[in-house]
Amino acid sequence: MSPQGLGCAQLGNLYTALQDPEAADTVAAAWESGIRYFDTAPHYGLGLSERRLGDALRSLPRPSYSVSTKVGRLLVPDPAGAARPDPAGFHVPADHRRVWDFSADGVHRSLEASLVRLGLDRIDVVLIHDPEDHQTQALEQAYPALHDLRAQGVVGAIGVGSKRWQVLHRFVTETELDAVMVAGRYTLLEQPALDTLLPECAQRGVSVLNAGVFNSGLLAVDRPHAGLPYEYHDAPAPMVDRVRAIAAVCARHGTSLPAAALAFAGAHPAVAAVVVGAHDSRQVRRNEALQAAAPPPAEFWSELVVEGLLRPDAPVPIRPSGRP
DSSP states (O other), X not given: OOSEEEEOGGGGTBSSOOOHHHHXXXXXXXXXXXXXXXXXXXTXXXXXXXXXXXXXXXXXXXXXXXXXXXXXXXXXXXXXXXXSBOTTSBSSBOOEEEEEOOSHHHXXXXXXXXXXXXXXXXXXXXXXXXXXXXXXXXXXXXXXXXXXXXXTTSEEEEEEEESOHHHHHHHXXXXXXXXXXXXXXXXXXXXXXXXXXXXXXXXXXXXXXXEOTTGGGTTSSSSOOTTOEETTEEOOHHHXXXXXXXXXXXXXXXXXXXXXXXXXXXXXXTEEEEEEEOSSHHHHHHHHHHHHSOOOOHHHHHHHXXXXXXXXXXXXXXXXXXXX
8 A cells, every 4th residue: 555545535526526537637647646545435426436436447457556445325326316416515416325334234235336336356445434423333233244354355454434533443442453544633733633543553553544634625725714624614713723823834944734734644653644635637746746845844843833733742754864
């Protein structure tokens, strides 16, 4: 798995409708930039993301890349909804309904459908998706089903993805996972996963896939402003003020807010990959350039700590000696 991953929610027309060639160009640009890990889910565009990702990857050598998808939401046909837009923020017709299902049968049905949409021979990583309100069923049924599939070699690795670090911590301590996907809970803006989740993952050898590292877009621009999203809604004013203060420190040290956010997101030793989405090939190349740049200097991180904008115990990237 590459240290950078492409989050493929945008391939499902999240926020903005893409045409199939644009989606293919996005994946091609990621491949050209060296990305070999791709994350998708049935939830993303009611299966559209999986179909587009599979189409884009199918001609590439299968052993050279990893794909993760998710279980927990079954897609049930709803022909009556075809004339309505999807209510979950994806620009697709609501011709299917998402049905929460963390049963063993639901896991098998979900994976079978994902394999058809992807058109691939296997799924490398399967994540239990957003089990916050279904933890008992996910622990007692979805996890054992995935555990058995992993033992049989049907799937390569298993894990859980969530925005709530407490849920991830519970699964890490009560099961035998290979990975967790932390969404927005370990970023330059906020680091609640640092207290117990990341140390537990490091101790148990559970790989952390760090996603949502721009906090839905709030950290993705050089000059943050009101109206930017946070948790898929407009960011509250105190959050915008905090990010503006971080951006001011960035400017004083010759870096940008997105560059610092990406550098920070991969610095913890438990993080195996930083997963970033992109609306188009241009954004992929921009993120590639940001990730390839030298991280900000030590003085930058120290100033953030002094200003109360970063926890002093958070690991930060070290700039190689000799780099300007």
